Amino acid sequence: MTEKNYNGVLIFAEQKNNIIHKVSYELLGKGSELSRKIGCSLSAVILGPEEIEAQELIYRGADKVYHIVDTTVFNKPDELIYTENIVSLIKNIKPEICLFGATAFGRSLAPRVAALLETGLTADCTDLKIDDDMKLIQIRPAFSENILAHIKSDIYPQMATVRYKEFEEKKRDTDKIGEIIKIPTVKTSNDLIEVLEEISNNSVNVQDAKVVVAAGASVKSAEDLNMIKELAVMLGGEVGASRALVETGIISKDHQVGYSGNRIKPTVYIACGISGAPQHLAGMKESGVIIAINNDPSAPIFNVADYSIVGDMYKIIPEIISAIRNNNLTI
Structure with a gap:
């Protein structure tokens, strides 16, 4: 939608085996900066079982955490199930900015969310800014990083994926107070895809290596x-x-x-x-x-x-x- 009836910044907090991906804390750091500039709240959405430490997202800067709860359905990286649940939340709370980490899963998930919301998406951003019109400027390399493209959208929500390791993690503040809102799933099965086996070598961790x-x-x-x-x-x-x-x-x-x-x-x-x-x-x-x-x-x-x-x-x-x-x- 082009009219401004959207408000707030929402980041997708990716998790695997109940461990929150560090890119989520980087997004909260940048999201805090953007929300202060706009004068709005910062929220996070995380999908997973009850035992996920959703409170950690409050400590890292979120004012609200929407915890979409299910014991088993979010154990597998099923983009279709994730998409349906995230889209339902976004349609309900109407954030003006939605940010995803440009991880393997985030790069697959975010375009599906954007397509169902009929909005744009800028991929692999290296910086984000707010202009004088309070619109999100999405900055990403182009032409083999020979130029930096500055992209602005008139459609809400404004969506982007952000590269891992681009921003500093939001520092932990255990005195921060926020609200955790638990939400039931709207879609719990996908008959089109069955995950048989995960064959990726999880021992490879180049991005976090010293x-x-x-x-x-x-x-x-x-x-x-x-x-x-x-x-x-x-x-x-x-x-x-x-x-x-x-x-x-x-x-x-x-x-x-x-x-x-x-x-x-x-x-x-x-x-x-x-x-x-x-x-x-x-x-x-x-x-x-x-x-x-x-x-x-x-x-x-x-x-x-x-x-x-x-x-x-x-x-x-x-x-x-x-x-x-x-x-x-x-x-």
Whole structure:
């Protein structure tokens, strides 16, 4: 709808196995800023069983939490069931802004919600602002991050998905008072889809890792990836990868870093045999310390690296591993 009979900011708090995804706290942080600018309330919606710590969303900034309660139906990432319940709530409370995390599930869920509400959606935003007309300005990279598009909608609710790790988490305030409103589900089954098995490797957590050792197209085989894994384990980190390596099938997409993969901000990022295409740099350039190993001295990765090592990674990485093992090197 174009007329302004909508009010408030609503964020979708994603959960899995009763654990709230950290992107929800980032959305609450940004949502608090937007709601203060507009002069409205900040709410969150979470779907799951009674035992979910919905109060945590109050501590993180929400004035109200709408807890859509069901013991089992929200255990599986069924977008259709989630969509029906969220759309029903939005039609009832009419928030002017709705924000979703640009996680794998959020990217699938948000377009379905927007379609049923007959409103627009800006995907993968990196910033959000309020203009002089009190409208949401949704900012996202375009043309391989060569420009930033500023998008404004006249239709309510104004919807966006926001990339993980773009904003700071809202700090916890246990003195904050808010209201938790429990709501029964409006849809509890989906006859069109049956989840048989979840095959994603849940042990991969590149986005939250403090250290990421990433491999590029220079890795010739899955066996050669073992030295990357060994270095990552020694440093207490995770293995990342460029899109080129993922496309060879040597490593799964869960490890991919870049514009079409994971956006990360580790304390230390070690790029091994990665040339540094713009799409890759977009996902890791905000890392604390960047160490690049590449045999091409003109590789673009060196333009963003804090420490550059020009040479054959097949010789350099084993030397680093040996030095760490012998306590001759710390990172």
